[in-house]
Amino acid sequence: MPRPDGADSDEAAVPVPPGGSRSAAAPPLDAAPPSPPDMDALMAELRAKVQERTREGIYTGALDGSLAAHFRRLASAHEPRDLAPLWDKLRRLEDVGGLELGGVDLGSRLPGGPALHQTANRLLNRYIDNLKSVVSKVADLADAVADVAAELVEVVSDPMSHAHPELVGEVEAVVERLAEYESLPAGSPGAVAELARRVAALEAAESRRQFHPWFSNQRFEEEFRGAREELLERYRSLAGWFRGGPGTGPVLDIGCGRGELLEVMAELGIDARGVEMDEVLAAGCRSRGLHVSAGDGLAELARSEDGSLAGLVLVQVVEHLSAQQVLDLVLLAYDKVAPGGRVVVETVNPQSLYVYAHSFYLDPTHARPVHPAYLTFLFKEAGFSEVSIDWSSPPPATDMVLPPEAAPGNEREASNVDRLNRLLFAPQDYALVATRPATGPATRPATEPS
């Protein structure tokens, strides 16, 4: 049954009701003043976290300062070149030299002296005129040379000015990425595993990013969810697994949707609460008195105290998760469920080909079906005992291939029809039920990835 509650996120997601405002969540102004959160403590804690993660090499290397440096490079490529110093130098050239006319004193007491002086002065001025035109040409040349020289010096000293900024940017980006690779701790399996985990998380995030529905999850559920009575019947059978649990803490329902299972558990007197990614659905649950928070179920599970849950149930959730998230879920389940507590994981049965024709691809957020044998293997490997599979939702008999009339000689055909029906029309869902041993180790057995 499709359940598009987006329960495939590993982030602390806080979806907001379409059309609804978060302001409704803010306390009214006339309410008693809330005690302000301790920001100094928060900041100190996160500073310590950054230092610790930096020490552990969790952050990608070569990041310190490189982002800011890259931005400065991009910004400087757009800065207009400062030509003021060049102009200053050129202006100083203008002040150099200059020749004045009329350099000979015309006054003389000698007879004919003034006339001689005038003649000498005229000759001198003619000389100076000629000289000035030569000097002016030399000065022009010097100006031009100085101009070109200044440009050249500037161009050579700053690669940005003669290389295309985009090209320089590309080279810088490549150099930065190379530096990141070089700074990786080579041969450290922990670092490689951490990188693989991060790539898986990014891929999961990317695949979600590519899906852009404009409808609401609530409308989708209304359209495709099964008949309520049929659902309640199934949920009663699932809830039965949590009767007489270890009696410590509640049963956690991850991806509780509209809360039908929580309602059934409440009827049976089982202490249960839920987490739902879709805030509209979560709010709907709360309005019916159910204990449901909005958020990412796996993150909520990770935050729970070890051994604090009487049980854990995920209905139609694991087919939304990435392969790595399924692995993480099983280990977390072992840690968080109290000894003797049960984990129930209900999902579509990939052994029923009918599922693919009818329900699996109806929900575009389904990532991959999880094979019951694989899931059984995971739970056993994680240390659970009594792992069993409970089949449910057989396809309607009217859809199955009809057996031949019972008649002698038809046995072979009847057997073929039977095989075909088992392959095509196996039960559509299965529930894996696993129990954490009552006397097992306090935390799960060592299961570090190889």
Place this chain on the structure above:
Amino acid sequence: MQLHQVLVSASHGDAVTNSALHVRALLRQLGESEIYSLHMEPSLAGEVLPLSALSSRPGRERRRDVIIYHASIGQQSVFELVASVPERLVVFYHNISPVDAFSSYDPGFAKLLSDGRRQLRDLAPRTTLAIALSQFSAADMEKMGYQNVKVVPLPVDLLPLATVEPHQPTLNHLVNATGHPVVLFVGQLLPHKRPDLLVEAAYVLANEVAPGATTVLVGASRLPSYRAVLERFVADLPGSGVWLTGHVPVAELAAFYTGADVFCTMSEHEGFCAPLIEATSFGLPVVARPFGAVPETLSGSGVLLPPDAGPRLVAEVLARVGGDVNLGSAIAGHQAEAMSRFTLEQSQKMLMVQLEPLLA
């Protein structure tokens, strides 16, 4: 006696124009009041009068009247006019962005800003009343030679955002299609608001801390050269989950405020910062740096980052505040209480108290 206002430029959605319109609504209860502007959007013609009409007002009574000059940028002709009108002068200081941040991107714009500071300094001796939006801006005015500066918070009208139906496709997209937390910045993309630092943090957030997280920067950029650098920076950081929306209509803005998990500004200079009030009205926790009027407007609430916070710390803070619903609501609840005095009515009342002595 009449009170009129003078702007350099009037356009829809502009904070200075909006506050002038709110002030005019208030002044019209007392009598005739107009807004005069040198430049204006054509659709505001009639609503706002051309500045040339100010000089042609009948002169006999003008000495008793009051001109409120909204100062946010330099403009020589407006300055000369304001400096020489016979009316008593009130300078309403919206703060002038720091010149240094702009000089490398747009020297012309930087010059307008430095002209604005010089002109404001020259107006100080003939100003009857100086009003600033924050203590931070008041201190700035005092540096420019003003005395006895009065602080009146920016009149922020939350009604349009609160009453508009949030744009449903945008909201659905934020809720269903983007990764969380959704970090929101609202403001013009200008160098002193440091969107580059937010992009850096977004890159670390989406790649290292909360895979798939989304950071939305809503706001226009009036500097094409700066926008180009920022866009290039975003393109160079794969998987940063940054979305530069440009200017958006109010219904889309409401959708962004509704769908976001945390509001963040890395700004280094704010005269008041109205988006902090808007974000709080939508129940969003605020993460900001302690510069300009930001700490004052937050009034001790919100999350103030250390001034030297690097992208990793900012990313961790955003992941925690945006990812923990209980913490986020506690912070936002505290903001709502601490900032409850910033209402449109309260601002108008405070402005009236300051104008009262001029009315006598």
